[in-house]
Amino acid sequence: MMELSGIASKVALVTGAAQGIGAAVARTLAEAGALVAAADRNTERLGTAVTKLEADGLTARGYPVDVSDSAAVDALVRLVEDEQGPVDILVNAAGVLHTGSIVELPDRHWSEVFSVNAGGVFNVSRAVARRMIPRRRGTIVTVASNAAGVPRVNMAAYAASKAASAQFTRCLGLELAGHGIRCNVVSPGSTDTPMLRTMLGEHTDPAFAVEGSLAAYRVGIPLRKLAQPSDVADAVAFLVSDQAGHITMHDIYVDGGAALHV
Structure with missing residues (x-):
């Protein structure tokens, strides 16, 4: 990856950091010198991921949280800033997937996918943005999916929730641009992850x-x-760096061309 500036010594809050793309983002940002606040609701996997980062000499702390719980998210952001300093980088990478035919999809699956993939992005972004605004600095990246722009069989809940999170992030970017805060989206395609x-x-x-x-x-x-998860993490790292300083409300598809840019 190219040498990126503007990441070292910044506090980076990464949700969904216990595995997959979120874990790769946490590692990539930590390797660039960020102070990583790694958040996830799976405390066991989160602990393992943070231990691996620390064993490699990287700076990271683990913060268990359910991003669908707005009160817990507010408490998390407050704790991170109390312990590590102002959050200048937020990466929304937490996500869940339930597949199935629309006519057979249970209510609980639809609700969980939206509460995490869309609601979680709203909760964390709002909590962080409230603190970024008076500082007039910061950058937010949401990890969505190419399914947000291309219909997929048996993936309606996931695709719709990711479309919601992507459009929310663009709207957020428009509202925060006047405060010097950039908001962008990275949309992976099929990535070699547990999901x-x-x-x-x-x-x-x-x-x-x-x-x-x-x-x-x-x-x-x-x-x-x-x-690979690192492919997506590299795109995220670019967007939060100074090299992307004039990029906001953009959506980068990291899918090998699978969406055909339709």
Whole structure:
């Protein structure tokens, strides 16, 4: 990755940091010198992820939180700033996935996906933005999905929640631009994470996503490979760096061309 400035010594709050893309973002920002506040509701995995970062000489602290709980989020942001200093970087990477036909999707699955993927982005972004505004600085990145722009069979709840989080982040960017705060979106496609493996099934080769499926109206991945979590993390790191200082309300698709930029 290119040398990025404006990250070192900044406090970076990363949600969903226990595994997958969130963990990769936490590592990439920590390697760039950020003071990482790693947040996740899975306390066991979060502890393991933070221990690995610390073992590699990186600066990180773990903060258990359910991003769908607005009161808990407010308390989290207050604690992080009390312990580590002002949050200048926020990365919304927490997310859950429930798949299934729309007509068979249980109420609880729809509600959970929206409460985390959209509600969580709202809760954390609002809590952090309230503190960024008087400081007139900061940058926020939401990890959405290319499914937010391309319909997917059996992924309606996930796709709709990610579309909501992406549009929310653009609206947030418009409201905060006058305060010098930038807000952007990174939209991954199929990425080699535990979430993808769960979605495809235990016995399905993740490379299946590369080929696509005519029956499911998926075109596959033109670059002929899955993304790695680090690919997505590199895009996030660029957007929070000084090199992206005039970029806001933008959505970068990190999907190997799978969305065909439609």
